[in-house]
Amino acid sequence: MDRIPILKLRDYLLVTIQVELHDQLAVTLQDDLTQQLSRTHARGVLIDISALEIVDSFIGRTLAHIASMARIMDANTVIVGMRPAVAITLIELGMSLTGIKTALNVDKGMDLLRQSDVHGSDLA
Amino acid sequence: MDRIPILKLRDYLLVTIQVELHDQLAVTLQDDLTQQLSRTHARGVLIDISALEIVDSFIGRTLAHIASMARIMDANTVIVGMRPAVAITLIELGMSLTGIKTALNVDKGMDLLRQSDVHGSDLA
Numbered sequence: 001m002d003r004i005p006i007l008k009l010r011d012y013l014l015v016t017i018q019v020e021l022h023d024q025l026a027v028t029l030q031d032d033l034t035q036q037l038s039r040t041h042a043r044g045v046l047i048d049i050s051a052l053e054i055v056d057s058f059i060g061r062t063l064a065h066i067a068s069m070a071r072i073m074d075a076n077t078v079i080v081g082m083r084p085a086v087a088i089t090l091i092e093l094g095m096s097l098t099g100i101k102t103a104l105n106v107d108k109g110m111d112l113l114r115q116s117d118v119h120g121s122d123l124a
Numbered sequence: 125m126d127r128i129p130i131l132k133l134r135d136y137l138l139v140t141i142q143v144e145l146h147d148q149l150a151v152t153l154q155d156d157l158t159q160q161l162s163r164t165h166a167r168g169v170l171i172d173i174s175a176l177e178i179v180d181s182f183i184g185r186t187l188a189h190i191a192s193m194a195r196i197m198d199a200n201t202v203i204v205g206m207r208p209a210v211a212i213t214l215i216e217l218g219m220s221l222t223g224i225k226t227a228l229n230v231d232k233g234m235d236l237l238r239q240s241d242v243h244g245s246d247l248a
Contacts, residue, residue, distance in 0.1 A: 008229060051125065106131045
């Protein structure tokens with residue numbers, strides 16, 4: 001697998017991460033996402049990590065980079081589907097994912113993105 | 125990876141197939157989908173195969189099984205994101221995916237599911 005598919009759902013982009021994110025795959029995902037944001041004028045990015053049993057510091061940094069890139073392209077990022085064990089690990093690793101919003105599932109994540117749209121970005 | 129995540133999007137379930145579907149993974153996906161249909165009362169299933177470069181007869185049959193199971197659980201199935209080369213291969217394999225609806229992307233697939241809801245299932 002050479003790239004992670006990015007799905008367009010109305011005004012948002014949805015990425016489901018199912019495989020281990022090695023270096024090249026992470027770079028490709030970042031490239032693809034910025035291009036899709038530019039092409040589709042999407043207002044937000046939803047990243048589902050429910051398939052990930054482990055989120056190490058590399059993935060944590062990659063997610064933070066994606067959120068930062070999306071933010072300067074005028075889109076909010078919401079991480080959804082984080083497993084309890086992953087949340088514990090992230091905090092133990094000292095990664096609090098500052099600036100990244102999270103929601104329990106895609107529905108709640110989309111609600112969050114819609115609210116951010118209405119009230120203006122508070123991720124700035 | 126032991127299972128493919130199933131995302132709930134309002135009244136629909138979304139599955140993005142990114143990895144090769146081996147036997148056990150396909151069985152697990154079918155089990156999980158029927159359980160989710162029962163639990164969430166979803167009205168339709170969207171299966172995105174844009175990441176698949178090859179769809180062999182096993183995957184074709186699995187998709188047909190999923191659509192049949194969803195149908196008897198009162199949900200329509202739409203396959204989205206099929207690559208042109210995959211469409212060619214399927215027809216050459218003699219698999220016309222009878223009874224499965226297709227759409228070019230998730231947005232169009234959701235439109236199709238909504239129309240089916242309004243006009244009643246025509247997959248019967």
